[in-house]
Amino acid sequence: SHSPEEKVELRKKVTLLRGISIITGTIIGAGIFISPKGILKNSGSVGMSLVVWIACGILSLFGALSYAELGTSIKKSGGHYTYILEAFGPQVAFMRMWVDMIAIRPAGLAVIALAFGRYILEPIFMPCGVPEIAIKLATTIGLTAVMYLNSMSVSWTARIQIFLTFSKLLTIAIIIVPGVYLLFKGETKNFENAFEVNTIHLSGLPLAFYSGMFAYAGWFYLNFVTEEVENPERTVPLAICISMVIVMICYTMTNVAYYTVMSAEELLASDAVAVTFAEKLMGNFSVAVPVFVALSCFGSMNGCLFAISRMFFVASREGQLPEVLSMIHIRRHTPLPAVIVLYPITLLILFLGDIYSLLNFMSFLRWLFIGVAVIGLIYMRYTRPDMPRPFKVPIFIPAVFSLTCFFMVFLSLYSDPINTGIGFAISLTGIPAYYIFIHCERKPKWFQKLSDSVNRSLQIILEVVPADQ
Numbered sequence: 001s002h003s004p005e006e007k008v009e010l011r012k013k014v015t016l017l018r019g020i021s022i023i024t025g026t027i028i029g030a031g032i033f034i035s036p037k038g039i040l041k042n043s044g045s046v047g048m049s050l051v052v053w054i055a056c057g058i059l060s061l062f063g064a065l066s067y068a069e070l071g072t073s074i075k076k077s078g079g080h081y082t083y084i085l086e087a088f089g090p091q092v093a094f095m096r097m098w099v100d101m102i103a104i105r106p107a108g109l110a111v112i113a114l115a116f117g118r119y120i121l122e123p124i125f126m127p128c129g130v131p132e133i134a135i136k137l138a139t140t141i142g143l144t145a146v147m148y149l150n151s152m153s154v155s156w157t158a159r160i161q162i163f164l165t166f167s168k169l170l171t172i173a174i175i176i177v178p179g180v181y182l183l184f185k186g187e188t189k190n191f192e193n194a195f196e197v198n199t200i201h202l203s204g205l206p207l208a209f210y211s212g213m214f215a216y217a218g219w220f221y222l223n224f225v226t227e228e229v230e231n232p233e234r235t236v237p238l239a240i241c242i243s244m245v246i247v248m249i250c251y252t253m254t255n256v257a258y259y260t261v262m263s264a265e266e267l268l269a270s271d272a273v274a275v276t277f278a279e280k281l282m283g284n285f286s287v288a289v290p291v292f293v294a295l296s297c298f299g300s301m302n303g304c305l306f307a308i309s310r311m312f313f314v315a316s317r318e319g320q321l322p323e324v325l326s327m328i329h330i331r332r333h334t335p336l337p338a339v340i341v342l343y344p345i346t347l348l349i350l351f352l353g354d355i356y357s358l359l360n361f362m363s364f365l366r367w368l369f370i371g372v373a374v375i376g377l378i379y380m381r382y383t384r385p386d387m388p389r390p391f392k393v394p395i396f397i398p399a400v401f402s403l404t405c406f407f408m409v410f411l412s413l414y415s416d417p418i419n420t421g422i423g424f425a426i427s428l429t430g431i432p433a434y435y436i437f438i439h440c441e442r443k444p445k446w447f448q449k450l451s452d453s454v455n456r457s458l459q460i461i462l463e464v465v466p467a468d469q
Helices: 016-027 031-043 046-073 080-088 090-125 132-152 154-184 202-216 221-228 232-261 264-269 273-317 336-340 342-352 355-383 396-415 417-428 430-439 445-462
Strands: 327-329 464-466
Touching: 016 154, 016 221, 016 232, 016 273, 031 046, 031 202, 031 232, 031 264, 031 273, 046 202, 046 232, 046 355, 046 396, 080 090, 080 273, 080 355, 090 132, 090 273, 090 342, 090 355, 090 417, 090 430, 132 154, 132 273, 132 342, 154 232, 154 273, 202 232, 202 355, 202 396, 221 273, 232 264, 232 273, 264 273, 273 342, 355 396, 355 417, 396 417, 417 430
Parallel strands: none
Antiparallel strands: 327 464
């Protein structure tokens, strides 16, 4: 009944520029405004912390290149999930997706959303602290706005993403330019003995790497939307490499600027590094900085949700999630159900959980599964040598990267066994879930009937239809 142009599907709307803005826009989120403190604390000195920033950038680039190979040889959306599915089969992939859905994503979204809430209220309540309940309300409003935007229009989501990416790079420029200017004027006292040996603790380095990799995390976002990328063989690797270089330069220079204006002690004492920096340097103008940081967090929420909803979309298409999640809105061509599914879980975590402990179990699970996906790349080199690989990386790159991942994971087992244990327990709930929801082919009649009617009524309420394959 449809004319050929009218196919209901996710259209190819991601160009190279949009790809770069999805990646840089999602990576440069709260990370650079939050992580410098953790890295300095755990690396022990100014010089060492800059080394950690650069090293994390290079490691992330390794991870990104491995993902570029995975993304160009497996041209399906869905990121980590799809690669684990191809390499290790549906059980492992389901576990990954389950953990993502009930824990990693909602917690990650909640953390960025909270940063958004805190920074956007900062100028209103200056110089007093912001009350917690106000932060939670602002956070909820921000989350709701992002959800609404993503379920309304794909091209508006991408347009706003480009705008937010520019405002982010502007924030970073506002920090870097005066910082470097002061540096050239001779403000170098904080760099004089940058590598004091007595303060470097090797035990803290893995934790510093954790913070650093958190700040760079996001290089895998384009892989979630491979199917919507124009000419992916060329665009995916190119967008990934350009973005990583941009981000690495921004991060290192931002830190240099921070250290020019603040001593290490001042940086450690600050709650919101970017705001302290602004107050020291710009006096009255400093109100603008938290607003920009809030916009930047909003951009991360937007990019994260855009990418992640595609993962649920693909999982549902593979038959591992309820069918309604792979349906598309009739008029708006957005995967609406896959977008809203995270909303209730995120709000629950936001109002119940202590976010920081959550972040700890999540980062453990996240690196574990990213390591598994990259091991999958090496594994498929041997099991499927004839697979088309338009973009091939030297084997030592995925090897070094997956070793780093597992190294970080084992060290977190050692340094924070309780949270890691909880994270592990959460991921094990995926096993019964797999057998209940998927494996049992012969589901009881009533279960089948119930899920069909729920599916149908959701379809009517949300106005969605199955995508044409």
